[in-house]
Amino acid sequence: MAQQRKIQDYDPLYSFLRYYVDFVLKLSYRNISYVGRENIPTDGAIIYAPNHTNALMDAMVILAMDRKAKVFVARADIFKNPKIAKILRFLKIMPIMRMRDGIDEVRKNNETIEKAVDVLRDRVPFCIFPEGTHQAKYSSLPLSKGIFRIAFQAEELMPDMPLYIVPVGLRYGNFFRFRSTVRIEVGEPINVGAFRKEHSDLAEPEQMTLLRTILDDRMKQTIFFIPNDEEYDAKYEICAAVVKNQVRHIERNKRRGLEAHFAANKDTLRELQRLQVDAPNVAERLITLGNEASVMRHKERISLSSVSIKYPLLSRLLMTLFMVVTLPYNLVASVLTLPIKALAEFLFTKLKDPAFRNSVRYLLNLVLWPLLMIIYSIVAYIVLPWQWALPITLALLPAPIIAHEAWRLVRLMRSDIRLLLNKPLRARYREIRHIIEQNR
Numbered sequence: 001m002a003q004q005r006k007i008q009d010y011d012p013l014y015s016f017l018r019y020y021v022d023f024v025l026k027l028s029y030r031n032i033s034y035v036g037r038e039n040i041p042t043d044g045a046i047i048y049a050p051n052h053t054n055a056l057m058d059a060m061v062i063l064a065m066d067r068k069a070k071v072f073v074a075r076a077d078i079f080k081n082p083k084i085a086k087i088l089r090f091l092k093i094m095p096i097m098r099m100r101d102g103i104d105e106v107r108k109n110n111e112t113i114e115k116a117v118d119v120l121r122d123r124v125p126f127c128i129f130p131e132g133t134h135q136a137k138y139s140s141l142p143l144s145k146g147i148f149r150i151a152f153q154a155e156e157l158m159p160d161m162p163l164y165i166v167p168v169g170l171r172y173g174n175f176f177r178f179r180s181t182v183r184i185e186v187g188e189p190i191n192v193g194a195f196r197k198e199h200s201d202l203a204e205p206e207q208m209t210l211l212r213t214i215l216d217d218r219m220k221q222t223i224f225f226i227p228n229d230e231e232y233d234a235k236y237e238i239c240a241a242v243v244k245n246q247v248r249h250i251e252r253n254k255r256r257g258l259e260a261h262f263a264a265n266k267d268t269l270r271e272l273q274r275l276q277v278d279a280p281n282v283a284e285r286l287i288t289l290g291n292e293a294s295v296m297r298h299k300e301r302i303s304l305s306s307v308s309i310k311y312p313l314l315s316r317l318l319m320t321l322f323m324v325v326t327l328p329y330n331l332v333a334s335v336l337t338l339p340i341k342a343l344a345e346f347l348f349t350k351l352k353d354p355a356f357r358n359s360v361r362y363l364l365n366l367v368l369w370p371l372l373m374i375i376y377s378i379v380a381y382i383v384l385p386w387q388w389a390l391p392i393t394l395a396l397l398p399a400p401i402i403a404h405e406a407w408r409l410v411r412l413m414r415s416d417i418r419l420l421l422n423k424p425l426r427a428r429y430r431e432i433r434h435i436i437e438q439n440r
Contacts, residue, residue: 171183
């Protein structure tokens with residue numbers, strides 16, 4: 001009897017499709033930046049521990065970190081349909097129960113843990129989101145015990161192979177907008193065996209508690225972390241208000257793009273923390289301004305991009321020029337990609353959680369656009385000579401991206417106008433920037 005294929009085994013079809021899947025992922029973001037990949041251990045088994053903020057896209061950006069296959073876990077309820085379960089297994093995803101499923105269901109995780117250990121023994125990276133669920137915020141949730149149970153059991157069964165938990169921080173420019181940005185930072189790994197040896201005087205539950213604290217701290221170091229409290233919205237607004245000024249200081253140290261933006265935001269949070277200790281009245285005024293600005297901006301549907309853009313005048317001129325020059329192509333691209341846009345908008349009405357929006361857009365472009373291209377190509381070759389049909393077909397390939405960028409620019413231009421006409425809101429941003437600059 002043939003031995004059953006294990007989830008981590010090499011699959012030629014999976015490996016072939018990875019090229020296309022990773023390619024579409026790169027097209028789904030204007031900028032993807034991987035930081036700290038040199039921290040990934042090469043001498044043992046790896047458990048990736050990323051924060052969880054953007055549904056399926058979190059797994060996709062982790063998968064694309066390198067060409068290695070990785071095994072993931074997902075909540076068990078989506079495996080109830082046998083056909084879906086078969087697809088998920090092909091994608092190297094296995095189920096895990098959560099406390100909300102009930103204690104009887106959680107006991108079934110023993111099988112998952114055994115399979116996870118088997119994956120690690122084969123030196124295939126295993127990825128589990130230790131927060132257990134996702135939230136679309138630049139914050140964090142308490143870590144569940146699952147990752148530590150897997151790590152401890154695996155470490156006991158692999159005494160001759162180092163096992164590492166590797167924290168990974170995901171920072172999206174926007175959780176809900178397609179073609180945003182994403183920064184992925186690999187943090188300092190934790191050698192599980194060395195940790196347990198160092199703390200052998202502690203009982204296993206105490207070791208888990210301590211390891212949870214260490215992992216939580218290292219994960220927070222890799223992300224743009226704002227405590228999820230009543231000041232969250234205000235602090236986020238303050239960071240956006242001053243980022244373009246802060247980036248200028250950061251760029252003097254030769255950091256650019258997402259790195260400069262990330263460092264600027266963390267500097268602003270540190271400055272706020274300092275002011276809350278050294279000048280509480282100033283900090284209180286900043287929080288008040290941040291809250292007021294957040295409420296006003298959301299009410300007027302103004303994008304934070306309008307607030308935080310580095311060179312507003314130059315950007316607006318370039319946006320306008322781009323729209324004028326590409327208008328004929330944009331019109332055609334918008335019409336031809338309308339089935340994707342219409343289906344996406346329909347599916348959005350069915351979503352209870354907006355964090356799945358980018359996942360929906362990604363999957364639609366991954367599956368539906370190739371089918372549409374086949375149809376459009378057939379029509380082109382039927383009604384036109386091949387000398388015309390071929391260049392037209394090639395020109396249509398990037399249509400979903402071009403059409404989306406056109407819609408994005410229109411949306412941002414409308415947002416810019418709203419901000420320009422809103423003097424009270426602009427006055428609050430000016431005061432926030434002035435206070436931060438005066439207290440640097």
